[in-house]
Each structure stands twice: as C-alpha cells, then as structure tokens.
Amino acid sequence: MSIKTVAHINFRGEARPALSFYQSVFGGDLVLLTHAQIYGTTDPAEADLVGWGRVVSNEGFAVMAYDAPASRAYDPGQSPFFMSVSGNDGDEITAYWDKLKVGGEVLQDLAPAGWSPLYGMLKDRFGITWVLDVQSSDAG
Structure with a gap:
C-alpha cells in the first residue's frame, strides 16, 4: 500500500x-x-x-x-504552514522561484545554504509562504 x-x-x-x-x-x-x-x-x-x-x-x-464560504470561520493566521518544493535541478528550482516571487515578498534569498546548494523562502502574492530548495547529494 x-x-x-x-x-x-x-x-x-x-x-x-x-x-x-x-x-x-x-x-x-x-x-x-x-x-x-x-x-x-x-x-x-x-x-x-x-x-x-x-x-x-x-x-x-x-x-x-x-x-471557505462566509458561513465558515476563516483566518489565515501568521505562517500556519509552508509549501515546500524540493528538487535536484537548480535551474528548475530557480525557474519556479522566479515565477512565484512575482508580486510577492522574498523572505530569504534563493542562495546556497549549509544544508543545500540552493535554498530560499518567499511569500507569494496570495500570502502563502513557499520554501524552495535543491536537495543535497548528502541528504540521505
């Protein structure tokens, strides 16, 4: 299963x-x-x-x-969740990043990090926080 x-x-x-x-x-x-x-x-x-x-x-x-309909309570809160997109191709992740950031806010630039060749965080124009990264070859 x-x-x-x-x-x-x-x-x-x-x-x-x-x-x-x-x-x-x-x-x-x-x-x-x-x-x-x-x-x-x-x-x-x-x-x-x-x-x-x-x-x-x-x-x-x-x-x-x-x-959510008007009859249902709705409160998006402050960062109640992140959407995470990981891949092994830096060019592909960068292309997604460049599109998602349009009209949004970069929270952490897409750049090398200690655990990833590329890592970044942004809030898109709908208020959704996205984490994008390239998987490290040592990431088990």
Whole structure:
C-alpha cells in the first residue's frame, strides 16, 4: 500500500486566481468545481467560488484549494504552514522561484545554504509562504 500527501490551501475568494497562478508556475492540469456544482449553492455571492480545485503536474507537483464560504470561520493566521518544493535541478528550482516571487515578498534569498546548494523562502502574492530548495547529494 502507498499513500500521497497533498497540501490543501483554504482561501476566501482567491482560490481560483491562486490555483491558476500555481498552474502557470508549475504547469500541469487545473481542475475547478464551484460551490454551486458541489454544494448546490445558489447565493450569487458564493455560487462561483471554488468548492474544490487541484493542480497536478507530470513532474510531481500537486496542490488542492478551495474558498471557505462566509458561513465558515476563516483566518489565515501568521505562517500556519509552508509549501515546500524540493528538487535536484537548480535551474528548475530557480525557474519556479522566479515565477512565484512575482508580486510577492522574498523572505530569504534563493542562495546556497549549509544544508543545500540552493535554498530560499518567499511569500507569494496570495500570502502563502513557499520554501524552495535543491536537495543535497548528502541528504540521505
């Protein structure tokens, strides 16, 4: 038996643009279902919100997201989680980094670190913190 773990990000009205942005960064297929499609929502303010969405790329990237409805409490908090992307190709990681940082804030420059040939942290334009790194050949 095997399992996969995929991050599921909760938004308030930004799931569609966020998932589209992540697809533009990592490629892959984007699937979106609205609150109307999943929950039968008829309120025009929420019917077209994302009830479930996913981006999956051939390279192994996957993320899911949805828009929390107004009836559900939503507080993104202060860095409640990080999205981590690791690979073994510095050029590939740098390309993702360059796309993710557009409109965002670099928290730690993408540069060599004691444990990685390249490591960096940024907050994207949707407020999600990303950690990108190149796996060290000694990283067991």
